[in-house]
Amino acid sequence: MKIAILGGDGFVGWPTSLHLSEAGHDIHIIDNLSRRWIDTELGVQSLTPMDSIQERLRIWHDETGRRIHFHLIDVAQDYEVFKAWLSEHRPEAIIHFAEQRAAPYSMKSDRHKNYTVNNNVNATHNLLNAMVELGLDAHLLHLGTMGVYGYSTVGAAIPEGYLNVGIETLDGSEAQTEILYPANPGSIYHMTKCLDQLLFQFYAKNDGMRITDLHQGIVWGTHTNQTRIHEQLINRFDYDGDYGTVLNRFLIQAAIDYPLTVHGTGGQTRAFIHIQDSVRCIELALNNPPKRGDRVHVFNQMTETHRVRDLAEMISKMTGAEIAYVPNPRKEADENDLIVKNDKFMELGLNPIRLEEGLLEEVVEVAKKYAYRLDRSRIPATSAWTKDIAPTLNTDPEGKALRSVS
Amino acid sequence: MKIAILGGDGFVGWPTSLHLSEAGHDIHIIDNLSRRWIDTELGVQSLTPMDSIQERLRIWHDETGRRIHFHLIDVAQDYEVFKAWLSEHRPEAIIHFAEQRAAPYSMKSDRHKNYTVNNNVNATHNLLNAMVELGLDAHLLHLGTMGVYGYSTVGAAIPEGYLNVGIETLDGSEAQTEILYPANPGSIYHMTKCLDQLLFQFYAKNDGMRITDLHQGIVWGTHTNQTRIHEQLINRFDYDGDYGTVLNRFLIQAAIDYPLTVHGTGGQTRAFIHIQDSVRCIELALNNPPKRGDRVHVFNQMTETHRVRDLAEMISKMTGAEIAYVPNPRKEADENDLIVKNDKFMELGLNPIRLEEGLLEEVVEVAKKYAYRLDRSRIPATSAWTKDIAPTLNTDPEGKALRSVS
Numbered sequence: 001m002k003i004a005i006l007g008g009d010g011f012v013g014w015p016t017s018l019h020l021s022e023a024g025h026d027i028h029i030i031d032n033l034s035r036r037w038i039d040t041e042l043g044v045q046s047l048t049p050m051d052s053i054q055e056r057l058r059i060w061h062d063e064t065g066r067r068i069h070f071h072l073i074d075v076a077q078d079y080e081v082f083k084a085w086l087s088e089h090r091p092e093a094i095i096h097f098a099e100q101r102a103a104p105y106s107m108k109s110d111r112h113k114n115y116t117v118n119n120n121v122n123a124t125h126n127l128l129n130a131m132v133e134l135g136l137d138a139h140l141l142h143l144g145t146m147g148v149y150g151y152s153t154v155g156a157a158i159p160e161g162y163l164n165v166g167i168e169t170l171d172g173s174e175a176q177t178e179i180l181y182p183a184n185p186g187s188i189y190h191m192t193k194c195l196d197q198l199l200f201q202f203y204a205k206n207d208g209m210r211i212t213d214l215h216q217g218i219v220w221g222t223h224t225n226q227t228r229i230h231e232q233l234i235n236r237f238d239y240d241g242d243y244g245t246v247l248n249r250f251l252i253q254a255a256i257d258y259p260l261t262v263h264g265t266g267g268q269t270r271a272f273i274h275i276q277d278s279v280r281c282i283e284l285a286l287n288n289p290p291k292r293g294d295r296v297h298v299f300n301q302m303t304e305t306h307r308v309r310d311l312a313e314m315i316s317k318m319t320g321a322e323i324a325y326v327p328n329p330r331k332e333a334d335e336n337d338l339i340v341k342n343d344k345f346m347e348l349g350l351n352p353i354r355l356e357e358g359l360l361e362e363v364v365e366v367a368k369k370y371a372y373r374l375d376r377s378r379i380p381a382t383s384a385w386t387k388d389i390a391p392t393l394n395t396d397p398e399g400k401a402l403r404s405v406s
Numbered sequence: 407m408k409i410a411i412l413g414g415d416g417f418v419g420w421p422t423s424l425h426l427s428e429a430g431h432d433i434h435i436i437d438n439l440s441r442r443w444i445d446t447e448l449g450v451q452s453l454t455p456m457d458s459i460q461e462r463l464r465i466w467h468d469e470t471g472r473r474i475h476f477h478l479i480d481v482a483q484d485y486e487v488f489k490a491w492l493s494e495h496r497p498e499a500i501i502h503f504a505e506q507r508a509a510p511y512s513m514k515s516d517r518h519k520n521y522t523v524n525n526n527v528n529a530t531h532n533l534l535n536a537m538v539e540l541g542l543d544a545h546l547l548h549l550g551t552m553g554v555y556g557y558s559t560v561g562a563a564i565p566e567g568y569l570n571v572g573i574e575t576l577d578g579s580e581a582q583t584e585i586l587y588p589a590n591p592g593s594i595y596h597m598t599k600c601l602d603q604l605l606f607q608f609y610a611k612n613d614g615m616r617i618t619d620l621h622q623g624i625v626w627g628t629h630t631n632q633t634r635i636h637e638q639l640i641n642r643f644d645y646d647g648d649y650g651t652v653l654n655r656f657l658i659q660a661a662i663d664y665p666l667t668v669h670g671t672g673g674q675t676r677a678f679i680h681i682q683d684s685v686r687c688i689e690l691a692l693n694n695p696p697k698r699g700d701r702v703h704v705f706n707q708m709t710e711t712h713r714v715r716d717l718a719e720m721i722s723k724m725t726g727a728e729i730a731y732v733p734n735p736r737k738e739a740d741e742n743d744l745i746v747k748n749d750k751f752m753e754l755g756l757n758p759i760r761l762e763e764g765l766l767e768e769v770v771e772v773a774k775k776y777a778y779r780l781d782r783s784r785i786p787a788t789s790a791w792t793k794d795i796a797p798t799l800n801t802d803p804e805g806k807a808l809r810s811v812s
Binding site: 079083109110113114118121122132133155156157163164165166167168169170171174175180182185188191195199202206331386387 | 613
């Protein structure tokens, strides 16, 4: 199958591209390489050394004999260029990762808020708009986030996208109806994924587009079966306060004897998935497309939930690392419960990698191996959710002054 | 009170500016004059002759001694310019009309879809973003639309913004919770207003912004007490297939002996409000601002509902005009019921102008008076909701060939 992967140079996009190339698909990566530019902006880099996309693809070909094509196109900015590409290539499936994906980065300043909204809304809308304009009946798979749900406060498990509710009607009886799960995003980034949902809902209804939206949890881990093939195919690993996700940050902190930084009480419960399972889920969804006329298919792409402080304690026990409770840069409840349904992927045969099995391997294979490349000053999370929170963050578990964030 | 009115040159923005100026407020219109540019693009013009904004404001000053200030700023495009203006002027209230407001225009082509999404999302987000960045605790009033609700299918009255629902919890009991009314927009334009709602919800929650969202029905009528003061203060009147709203189109059609064009069966039930009541509602909302920490205040700004074919019959009876049933350019249900709550404005003392009282006056005072300026070829609605619908529209109740719409 000819597949366009928008954002195929990113953390999930790259291993997805390799995984689907190995499965025999004709893969076209479309990327503006913005994630590399943001590394430059922030003065950070992946813990793992990353070659250029062109070099990675040359090695992939050398190692496997397979070709992945790369096209430097900014889907959000260059509508006409992107439409012309789609018109020429007419892929059968399009996997859309082309969004700014860090909540802390999206809250960094007014410029970063605008960038995230513009980039993410335009990337998604340009894609939908061009597909309708071209009459392109491709299956669109989008990487969304569990964060669109906000966190349930009524003690019900989070269903897969749609919520069954009772509404009192005029005659006093109750009608049952199914609605898109009410959005309650916790950051500008998460909000853009809620905006995406409405775009998808509209285009599925008005134009019969076939769309799958994957509400993904926090990804941990680095390697997949394909990224292991050659040292230079390695995936990126972000540990900085903006792009590093909580579990990967704990792993590298443990590896370099830096305190595990728990924000607030650590009472936040989050959903997790290993990167290897993430690419498997995407393939499962790809192989089970919606029919024309279906509403948007939503899968919860996560395999387990944990409270953040429990994770810190687990890793502390495994490695001896200390735990530091630091002020929370986010505006959120101190404690929340979270129960999530993921029946759809389980029914399709997903056999998840469990946290407890994979963690120690990550610490040794990735965190310790590349620890020499790490800049300790980039570990603290300094992007505050509000102007009131910002001054409270000026602390560092190692007691050093932080660089300015503006 | 110092009030910024974004989009104050438009159909509702202009009479609102005059109304609030007469009430003694210090009014600053901020507008990029895009509505005038779109007239030029489409080759149409307001039925009523419209002077430049500068000339209108000079006349307002001559007639009343009051000054309204005009600033040519594109809120959607020029974030830094707009932020600098807000920083210098620090208004106490901001009324936000600065959005592309025609559903048919938003569906005209891929370019028009992109323009509407970009313009509307960026205008709203730039405003919110700048207010937070500047620590500006102004009351933000936004003109939304009844169209965010889609139309209820469960036979319940549409509440004011929030819906009380029952959700089954893990232990089998039912928890009651109030959610933002589920969005079900019927066009790209309406969708942007749904996106706005999520932006407002987030900024109210994260930053304590004080926001009122007015979900307005279809506006009819032309004059308000202030636009009557001088011929050159007259409001715009759109009759074309893109910007003309259904009732005003029927009025002008009746005045020039053109068939009343009912789309589809005319079984669509819509909510209506007179322009004079619209500006009164905005003043009522302005005088009843939310407190810091409140969720977004939502008012349904409409006064009555009617089925489209009933309106056509009412006007036909009054004027003798014929009715022509023409293909519907929209993708929507043929027939829908609509019951809407508007208790909040009624409790604040709104005494609505009823359709049956005002209609004939409009036909005589506006439609017949300016009928000589009308271009009959601009009456048919030619912007189709989908590529399948487009070819079905190539009909004109007068039997003439239509101009191309692309």
